[in-house]
């Protein structure tokens with residue numbers, strides 16, 4: 586499982602805290618990345634102790650880890666649709682978590698945080714978004730290095746291989762710069778679990794993630810982008826002292 590920096594102890598605290606919110610009988614979305622991996626291991630330990638859950642993996646890597654941890658798995662299409670029970674909770678990591686100033690426009694008048702995310706550092710954001718948005722409750726696990734006032738990192742965009750140039754042109758027209766993600770241990774690009782390519786799209790600060798999300802989502806050739814706007818319900822931030830739980 587790839588790790589993206591930050592303290593592993595803090596990530597573990599966040600993952601274990603989120604795993605504690607899973608109830609007996611739940612269908613659980615299992616996120617991707619080193620922080621979500623801690624949650625998967627902690628859920629596995631609870632399954633060993635008798636917890637009855639079904640997991641829905643968001644990537645090849647999270648499936649592999651869930652099998653190792655002894656979590657029974659279901660396919661997404663087995664648990665969603667008119668006659669299925671759905672996903673009770675999804676637990677997933679993030680590359681950036683926008684907290685705003687605590688009273689951002691969308692939640693002004695409350696003490697809740699914004700909670701918009703950039704995901705896709707592991708290139709799994711297409712399936713992550715499917716699972717996380719289908720869940721009744723989406724719990725984000727992070728360490729403090731992910732927190733920011735305004736989203737400010739490149740947005741991963743999964744594209745059909747032949748659409749690479751078309752999407753890069755559209756990103757440029759929207760004020761950004763697209764860079765093909767290259768593999769570290771092979772010559773050539775990273776290929777996603779879905780057989781597509783990834784463009785990391787630099788826009789600088791993103792003051793209006795909702796507008797950019799609409800632009801990217803409506804660009805032909807884009808399979809999915811890594812802006813998760815208005816999806817997170819809770820954010821568990823592992824710290825040196827313990828865990829901070831924020832609500833959106």
Ligand SMILES: O=C(CO)[C@H](O)[C@H](O)COP(=O)(O)O
Pocket residue numbers: 587588589590616617618619620621677678679680703704705706707708709710713
């Ligand atoms: O979005 C993701 C994968 O596509 C990950 O959740 C994100 O990159 C965070 O990873 P980590 O917990 O290793 O920092």
